[in-house]
Amino acid sequence: MSAALEVRGLTTQFSTRKGAVTAVNDVSFSVQPGRILGLVGESGSGKSVTGFSIMGLIHAPGRITAGEVLVQGTDMRSLSAEGRRQMRGRNISMVFQDPMMTLNPVLRVGDQMAMAVRVHDKVSKAAAWERAREALEIVGIPAPAERLQAYPHQLSGGMRQRVAIATALLHRPAVILADEPTTALDVSIQGQILAEVRRLADETGTAIVWVTHDLAVVSSLADDIAVMYAGRIVESGTAEEVIAHPRHPYTRGLIDSVPGLHEPGRDLPQIPGSTPQLANLPSGCPFRPRCPRATDICATLPPNTGTEAHSVLCHHPIEAT
Amino acid sequence: MTDPILKIEGVSKRFTRKPGLVVRGLDRLSGRDSTQTVHAVNDVNLSVPRGEVLGIVGESGCGKSTLGRVVSGIYAPSEGTVTLEGQPVARDHRGNVDKLTTRVQMIHQDPFASLNPRMKVGEIIAEGPRIHGLIPAREVQERVRSLLEQVGLEGAYANRLPHQFSGGQRQRVAIARALAMQPELLVLDEAVASLDVSIQAQVLNLFMKLRRELDLTALFISHDLSVVRHVCDRVAIMYLGRVVETAPADELYAKPLHPYTEALFASVPTLGTGRAHFHPIKGEIPSPINPPKGCAFHPRCPLAGPRCKTEVPRLVNPKDNRSVACHLHDGGTGAETGAAA
Numbered sequence: 001m002s003a004a005l006e007v008r009g010l011t012t013q014f015s016t017r018k019g020a021v022t023a024v025n026d027v028s029f030s031v032q033p034g035r036i037l038g039l040v041g042e043s044g045s046g047k048s049v050t051g052f053s054i055m056g057l058i059h060a061p062g063r064i065t066a067g068e069v070l071v072q073g074t075d076m077r078s079l080s081a082e083g084r085r086q087m088r089g090r091n092i093s094m095v096f097q098d099p100m101m102t103l104n105p106v107l108r109v110g111d112q113m114a115m116a117v118r119v120h121d122k123v124s125k126a127a128a129w130e131r132a133r134e135a136l137e138i139v140g141i142p143a144p145a146e147r148l149q150a151y152p153h154q155l156s157g158g159m160r161q162r163v164a165i166a167t168a169l170l171h172r173p174a175v176i177l178a179d180e181p182t183t184a185l186d187v188s189i190q191g192q193i194l195a196e197v198r199r200l201a202d203e204t205g206t207a208i209v210w211v212t213h214d215l216a217v218v219s220s221l222a223d224d225i226a227v228m229y230a231g232r233i234v235e236s237g238t239a240e241e242v243i244a245h246p247r248h249p250y251t252r253g254l255i256d257s258v259p260g261l262h263e264p265g266r267d268l269p270q271i272p273g274s275t276p277q278l279a280n281l282p283s284g285c286p287f288r289p290r291c292p293r294a295t296d297i298c299a300t301l302p303p304n305t306g307t308e309a310h311s312v313l314c315h316h317p318i319e320a321t
Numbered sequence: 322m323t324d325p326i327l328k329i330e331g332v333s334k335r336f337t338r339k340p341g342l343v344v345r346g347l348d349r350l351s352g353r354d355s356t357q358t359v360h361a362v363n364d365v366n367l368s369v370p371r372g373e374v375l376g377i378v379g380e381s382g383c384g385k386s387t388l389g390r391v392v393s394g395i396y397a398p399s400e401g402t403v404t405l406e407g408q409p410v411a412r413d414h415r416g417n418v419d420k421l422t423t424r425v426q427m428i429h430q431d432p433f434a435s436l437n438p439r440m441k442v443g444e445i446i447a448e449g450p451r452i453h454g455l456i457p458a459r460e461v462q463e464r465v466r467s468l469l470e471q472v473g474l475e476g477a478y479a480n481r482l483p484h485q486f487s488g489g490q491r492q493r494v495a496i497a498r499a500l501a502m503q504p505e506l507l508v509l510d511e512a513v514a515s516l517d518v519s520i521q522a523q524v525l526n527l528f529m530k531l532r533r534e535l536d537l538t539a540l541f542i543s544h545d546l547s548v549v550r551h552v553c554d555r556v557a558i559m560y561l562g563r564v565v566e567t568a569p570a571d572e573l574y575a576k577p578l579h580p581y582t583e584a585l586f587a588s589v590p591t592l593g594t595g596r597a598h599f600h601p602i603k604g605e606i607p608s609p610i611n612p613p614k615g616c617a618f619h620p621r622c623p624l625a626g627p628r629c630k631t632e633v634p635r636l637v638n639p640k641d642n643r644s645v646a647c648h649l650h651d652g653g654t655g656a657e658t659g660a661a662a
Contacts, residue, residue: 042519042520043517157381191587215518217590257518259548259552260592265551267530268551274487
């Protein structure tokens, strides 16, 4: 089976006064149809820029300097701007964190969704509205025909995010990128959306990349996990494997610092220090200054010391069990 | 048992929006009233003994932040009283903050918004005690230094500006500022919500350390159930302005009594539960402008009966240390199946 999305050696740099900053550094992964990849990292890890780079939404002073982004086998980077525009929405689409930024506040939901339909398909307005209605139904919006008449401000936050997801679904793309789509929502609403997204991947075979900082969300939603730190994927594998047996000291520290797995009141195991500034990363492994296992060899960039199925960029990975 | 240090008795907070001039005129002609009222907090009773950390949990719009602000004396309650060691926390008739309210200090969610970007960190921390004359001027520097060290920062940072700090460090500064007033009570409103997981763990550890050292009493307002479980002794769950359940943290997490609490726990993803086992609560959070009649949770409740649609459930005590506002625990919902607990 060929991957719905395959990313190879993706590198994105931003030029700043202090020189080029590499926000995404040699990132590679692939997502098969119907699977959900959780791209996890803290602020500044490059997870969002990875998403934007895949969509080709990087603007100056940013630049994708290397790599391939294959959507159903077509390299997005080899296309013209018009060619990429043809792919976006039809083959690959994106859901952003804040639905109010995605939706046009002065257009009815139905009008803007119909517009998105007619960008790629020359159908009548009525047919486009009907497709919009079907998409709202798929994401579990009650009384979809009435919702099409509403303006975004008349909907709740959860409802708006469903509209954004429905809009991403209009052309049944092979890949959906979702950038922290439930972070701003309440837990009960987040639960509803996660359940719908899981069902969507299972039933329609859409491949989904779920970008988030929330390990708990990823562990209950995703099939696979890629953990990012300072622009690199430092560990990846199936969700069960990575959560149950993390091998990179950073992943391990991240999982350990989640409260809820520990006896209440006890000190949480913490990763010392703070997330690094991309402008002055240490040489070699970027996690080195915070790592309890670091030695001299860590001043050189670590290779993948894990397996192909469970990769780990670390000189001293935690033993596989 | 010792007397509670904080008592919240029958507190309600309403916000009203007067309609515009034209609508008011029409109202007068037709005898209607278009004033919109939000019942942000509705008849809340809570008490906190010295040394306890009480978690206030709920989703957006449940009134948890409003309650925190009423307790801090930022809002005056529409009804009811908040007393700290027997004395009311309130503004006087001129709207001045009573000296007592300096005994409650608040730590806000966003340390980028809560620190004045143009003041040095040392000034930020010293401002409160200086204005209220808590420490002599010549001891200010020494005090700032020791507070910074207490929250895990270097004393020399006092001369820096907030933008020179990361989010986690700024939240430490905000904690130092609150502690500088030697408060009887801390109110933390989503104090770790905007921090990365690894930084959140550091700040939570700091909070627990300070709590042990200083015997702090605190209201810990949060939407994050696992954080609350980790740091709180007792938890109050709020829904649409009302407290629907209170219990010691360990008992609540072991066996929630209110259907909302139960549903909330079920919809939270946790590490390692494996994929695709969501039991989300159906429906949306209703608007507090026009809350459902009877029990506010009944339109989303799987166990609701006819009584839930008409009668607001009382807070009852099935056990000494627990309370719950649900007809299931107070004579049944009136459903034919009679599923009383």
